[in-house]
Structure formats: C-alpha cells, structure tokens
Amino acid sequence: MGCLFCYSTTCKLYFLLYNIFDMENLSDTIVAISTGSTNGAISIVRLSGKNAIEIADGLFESAKHKKPSALPARYLELGKVKTKGFVEQAMCVVFRAPASYTGEDLVEIQCHGGLKIAHGIVEECISLGARLATNGEFTKRAFINGKMSLASAEGVMDIINAESDAQVRAGYNLLSGGLSKIASEAQDELTDLMSEIEVSFDYPEEQIEYITKANTKQRLKNLSDKLQKTLDTAGAGNLISNGINVLIVGKPNVGKSSLLNKLLDRERAIVTDIPGTTRDTIEDSFSINGIKVKIIDTAGIHDTTDMVEKMGVDKAKNLIDAADIVLFVTDASKPLTDEDKKIFDLIKSKQHIEIANKADISHNNSNKKAIVVSSLTGEGIEELKQEIFKRFESPNLVEGGVIITNERHKQALSVALENINNAIREIDCQTLDLISIDLKLAYSSLGEITGNTTGEDIIDAIFSKFCLGK
Ligand SMILES: Nc1nc2c(ncn2[C@@H]2O[C@H](COP(=O)(O)OP(=O)(O)OP(=O)(O)O)[C@@H](O)[C@H]2O)c(=O)[nH]1
Ligand SMILES: [Mg+2]
Numbered sequence: 001m002g003c004l005f006c007y008s009t010t011c012k013l014y015f016l017l018y019n020i021f022d023m024e025n026l027s028d029t030i031v032a033i034s035t036g037s038t039n040g041a042i043s044i045v046r047l048s049g050k051n052a053i054e055i056a057d058g059l060f061e062s063a064k065h066k067k068p069s070a071l072p073a074r075y076l077e078l079g080k081v082k083t084k085g086f087v088e089q090a091m092c093v094v095f096r097a098p099a100s101y102t103g104e105d106l107v108e109i110q111c112h113g114g115l116k117i118a119h120g121i122v123e124e125c126i127s128l129g130a131r132l133a134t135n136g137e138f139t140k141r142a143f144i145n146g147k148m149s150l151a152s153a154e155g156v157m158d159i160i161n162a163e164s165d166a167q168v169r170a171g172y173n174l175l176s177g178g179l180s181k182i183a184s185e186a187q188d189e190l191t192d193l194m195s196e197i198e199v200s201f202d203y204p205e206e207q208i209e210y211i212t213k214a215n216t217k218q219r220l221k222n223l224s225d226k227l228q229k230t231l232d233t234a235g236a237g238n239l240i241s242n243g244i245n246v247l248i249v250g251k252p253n254v255g256k257s258s259l260l261n262k263l264l265d266r267e268r269a270i271v272t273d274i275p276g277t278t279r280d281t282i283e284d285s286f287s288i289n290g291i292k293v294k295i296i297d298t299a300g301i302h303d304t305t306d307m308v309e310k311m312g313v314d315k316a317k318n319l320i321d322a323a324d325i326v327l328f329v330t331d332a333s334k335p336l337t338d339e340d341k342k343i344f345d346l347i348k349s350k351q352h353i354e355i356a357n358k359a360d361i362s363h364n365n366s367n368k369k370a371i372v373v374s375s376l377t378g379e380g381i382e383e384l385k386q387e388i389f390k391r392f393e394s395p396n397l398v399e400g401g402v403i404i405t406n407e408r409h410k411q412a413l414s415v416a417l418e419n420i421n422n423a424i425r426e427i428d429c430q431t432l433d434l435i436s437i438d439l440k441l442a443y444s445s446l447g448e449i450t451g452n453t454t455g456e457d458i459i460d461a462i463f464s465k466f467c468l469g470k
Contacts, residue, residue: 136466
C-alpha cells in the first residue's frame with residue numbers, strides 16, 4: 001500500500017537518491033564563463049557551490065575593501081579582481097543559498113569582455129579550488145536542488161537556442177512552468193485517485209463511499225480532456241520549433257531568386273536575365289509573425305542537357321516532397337506555357353501557393369487563383385507572407401499559453417494519456433486494482449516532464465545539450 005500512497009514523497013525521495021548518487025559532483029564548486037565565447041563589452045564568470053563565496057573572497061575585493069563574504073546578497077559591487085596575471089576592475093554579485101539560480105551559494109563576477117580576462121578569472125577560481133563546470137551544470141544543479149522542473153530547465157535551453165520570437169515565447173512559457181504545472185496537477189489528481197482506490201481495498205468491510213467507479217471514470221475523463229487539449233498544441237509547437245519549410249519552384253527566369261531576395265529583404269541570390277542562373281539550391285530563413293520560415297530557392301525546372309543544370313533541376317524535384325508548402329512562380333507578363341503546366345503537375349498534390357510575378361510589367365495573363373506580386377517593386381509580397389502564415393495558423397499559435405514544442409514532452413503526454421484512456425475504457429469491466437496499474441504508468445510518464453521519475457541517463461542527455469556556463 002505504501003507505494004501507492006507515497007507519490008508526493010517519492011518525488012522527494014528521488015531527489016534524495018539522486019543527490020546521494022551525484023554527491024561527489026554536487027559537493028564541488030563549479031566555475032565557467034556564462035557569457036559568449038567572443039570578445040564583447042562585458043563577460044560574466046559564474047561560480048556555484050558550497051565554496052563559491054570563499055573562492056570569490058580569494059580574488060575579489062570591493063572598492064570599500066570588502067570581500068564577497070562581507071557583501072550583502074544581490075547587490076552589484078564595484079571593485080577589483082586579482083589573478084596571478086593581472087588586476088582588473090570588475091563587479092561582483094553574491095547570491096546566498098537557497099536564493100540563487102542553482103539553489104547554492106553563487107557568485108557572479110562581471111569583468112571587461114575580453115576573453116583573456118574572463119579565462120584568467122576562471123583559472124584563478126580553479127587554482128582556488130573550483131572545478132570547470134560541464135555543459136548545463138548550473139541549470140542541472142538548479143533542477144536537482146528543486147529550483148525548477150525538468151521541463152522548465154528545457155525551457156531555459158529553448159530560449160537560449162531560439163531563432164524566432166515564437167520560440168522565445170514558447171520557451172519562456174516552458175521556463176515559467178506552464179507545462180510542469182499541468183503535468184504536476186495531473187500527477188496530483190492521479191495520486192488522489194490511486195490513494196482512494198487503495199483505501200477502498202483496505203477497508204472494504206466498512207463500505208467506505210470514498211470511491212465509486214462512476215466518479216473515478218468522470219474524474220479520469222476530465223483529466224484526459226485536459227491532457228488531450230495540451231497534446232493538441234503539439235502541431236503548432238512543431239511549427240514553432242521547426243519553422244515552415246517553403247520551396248520556390250518555377251521555370252527559368254520567372255523571378256524565383258528575385259522573390260527569394262524580396263522575402264528575405266536582402267540580395268541573397270544572384271539574379272540575372274539569363275535563364276538558368278540558379279543552378280544549385282539556395283537556403284535561408286526569415287520570419288512571418290514571429291514564426292521561422294525556412295526557404296529554398298531552386299534551379300528553374302525545364303528539360304536541359306547541361307549536366308550541372310540538370311543536377312540542380314533533379315534536386316528541385318526531389319525537394320518538393322519535403323516541403324511544407326511550395327511557392328509555384330510564373331511570369332505574369334507572359335502567357336502560361338506547357339512548361340509551367342508540367343511543373344504545376346509536379347506540385348499540385350502538395351500544399352502550394354500559385355504566384356504570378358512581374359506584375360509591374362503586366363498581369364493580364366496571370367492565373368486568377370494566383371497571388372499577384374512584383375519582386376521588383378514589392379507589390380503583393382506582404383499579402384504573400386500572410387497567405388503563407390494563414391495556411392499554418394492555429395489558435396495555439398495566436399493565443400500563446402502552453403504549447404508542446406519538445407518531442408520528449410509530446411511522447412510523455414501521449415503515453416500518460418494512453419494509460420488514462422485505457423483506464424477509462426477498462427473501468428467498467430476491470431477491478432479497480434487493475435485500473436490503478438494504468439494510473440501508475442500515467443503518473444510515471446508525466447514524471448518525465450516534471451522530472452520526478454526521469455532516469456539519470458535522460459537527465460544527463462538533456463543537460464549535455466546546454467552550453468557551458470548555463
Ligand atoms: N520587371 C520585373 N522583373 C523581374 C521581376 N522579378 C524578376 N525580374 C527579372 O527577371 C529576371 C530573372 O530573375 P531571376 O530572379 O533570376 O529569375 P529565376 O526564376 O530565379 O531564374 P533562374 O534562376 O534562371 O531559374 C531578372 O532580370 C530579374 O531582374 C519582377 O517582379 N518584375
Ligand atoms: Mg534563380
């Protein structure tokens with residue numbers, strides 16, 4: 001019975017075991033440069049661990065001759081940092097455990113942004129007893145010390161690696177605990193249900209009315225609906241993480257590369273009036289309403305005997321399958337030809353937008369369904385961008401809130417949901433003890449998001465993807 005009742009404590013126990021397992025590493029004081037790896041205006045060296053303040057005492061002194069151990073927490077102090085090689089003006093801020101990013105004593109030294117200076121400070125800290133942090137070790141400690149859930153830690157990484165506004169927004173939501181809250185509330189509800197089932201086993205003779213199958217079923221249905229709603233955001237999340245893959249195709253000289261340049265708002269591709277100018281694919285990205293768009297310009301598709309050009313044309317044809325949407329470009333100033341029609345046949349089964357370019361010359365011949373643009377004047381380009389966005393727009397993209405952007409979270413939610421749905425299906429014909437096995441599995445799967453049931457190898461793999469100093 002204990003194991004069914006102790007879920008909230010299992011979580012704490014897990015942390016305890018994890019701490020014991022990792023005790024040696026956790027007792028180290030770690031140091032790393034937390035800013036970028038090039039020269040800049042300032043660099044920040046971060047120290048965390050039980051000796052962080054003592055080590056900082058060995059190299060920093062404030063303008064009023066105070067060592068970090070005598071400084072108030074969370075105040076930035078101007079002073080000097082002294083290493084074996086140099087003395088430098090620097091700022092220092094002390095965070096005392098547990099009120100720090102890692103939950104440990106933590107010191108940040110802000111120095112001038114030369115890498116030589118920052119490396120010198122790190123080396124000095126190491127000579128005073130610190131060890132160089134591994135990738136993501138500060139955030140890993142924050143997780144182990146209960147400062148954030150695993151999903152929140154992954155949010156930190158998503159924000160750092162974000163390439164679009166939408167990725168920053170989704171990462172911030174993850175960091176702020178939006179998804180962890182849903183997962184841990186679901187775990188709490190499962191814990192309650194399992195506990196009640198357990199009570200009904202232990203005291204059947206008292207006919208405790210704690211639980212009825214109908215009541216359990218309804219509560220599981222509510223839980224299932226909530227998790228399903230969250231899982232449904234994964235489509236929008238995939239778009240945020242991976243962006244929209246757009247492919248530009250058309251016959252030679254219709255203005256594909258000019259369109260690419262206009263969409264990117266810079267001269268990325270060579271444009272000439274010679275058909276066959278683009279021979280290989282050209283890839284770049286831009287964003288529409290904060291969503292990343294990966295775009296590929298291709299060689300004009302036509303029958304050619306030129307070996308190099310033919311390879312480009314074949315490559316263009318192969319890329320059609322992988323695209324989320326194809327921009328089929330024609331020349332609005334000229335009648336459509338058989339070549340245009342043949343290319344259209346290649347892409348018509350894909351999601352596509354027909355574009356009549358060179359509208360500044362004339363567009364009397366253009367297809368009525370096409371969006372009329374001029375890559376020369378910019379006419380119709382904004383309309384085209386919004387049309388691309390519209391094809392992928394979903395309420396989740398617009399409303400914000402919790403969005404599943406991470407495949408691991410999607411998997412964990414799907415498995416939890418599957419087990420809950422199994423329980424709902426089986427509840428009328430199975431005994432409640434069997435149902436609680438499904439609930440236990442669902443609980444465990446949700447723990448992959450909060451981190452309270454995640455295996456050490458997975459945790460290591462997640463944090464190894466972080467950068468040094470984070
Ligand atoms: N007037 C006008 N000219 C355009 C427009 N778009 C492209 N052109 C011209 O058309 C010619 C061909 O443009 P590109 O962008 O190189 O055409 P492309 O489809 O990439 O051609 P290939 O790479 O050979 O397949 C160039 O002379 C461009 O300046 C447009 O909107 N209006
Ligand atoms: Mg081109």
